[in-house]
Amino acid sequence: MSQSRPKFNRVRLIAPLILIAFAVFWYEFSVTYIQGADNQLVAKGNLAVYVTVQQVTAYLQALRLTTYATAAVGALAFAYYLVKLLRFRAADARVSGQTGPSRREASSPQAQQ
Numbered sequence: 001m002s003q004s005r006p007k008f009n010r011v012r013l014i015a016p017l018i019l020i021a022f023a024v025f026w027y028e029f030s031v032t033y034i035q036g037a038d039n040q041l042v043a044k045g046n047l048a049v050y051v052t053v054q055q056v057t058a059y060l061q062a063l064r065l066t067t068y069a070t071a072a073v074g075a076l077a078f079a080y081y082l083v084k085l086l087r088f089r090a091a092d093a094r095v096s097g098q099t100g101p102s103r104r105e106a107s108s109p110q111a112q113q
Contacts, residue, residue: 016074
């Protein structure tokens with residue numbers, strides 16, 4: 001039986017960055033379009049769905065704090081998985097007895113020239 005080593009899942013490294021980007025874009029979208037849409041409703045006289053300025057401001061403030069928290073947690077998760085990836089590569093290099101460039105770099109045609 002061959003012994004298989006666990007592989008690092010690169011999706012875990014990319015996922016926090018996607019989460020941060022989504023949170024920031026959602027906040028920017030909300031700031032840009034919610035206030036404008038609310039002002040258009042008032043201008044058209046459609047007060048049935050009008051939201052008061054205090055409600056819009058409170059929503060945007062809560063969303064901003066949530067965005068900060070999401071970005072902080074995402075940055076911590078990214079840093080954790082980045083360190084985990086570096087440790088995994090170092091352990092992989094030790095197991096293979098390699099102290100130079102990584103296996104990918106060593107097998108590239110440029111490294112063989």
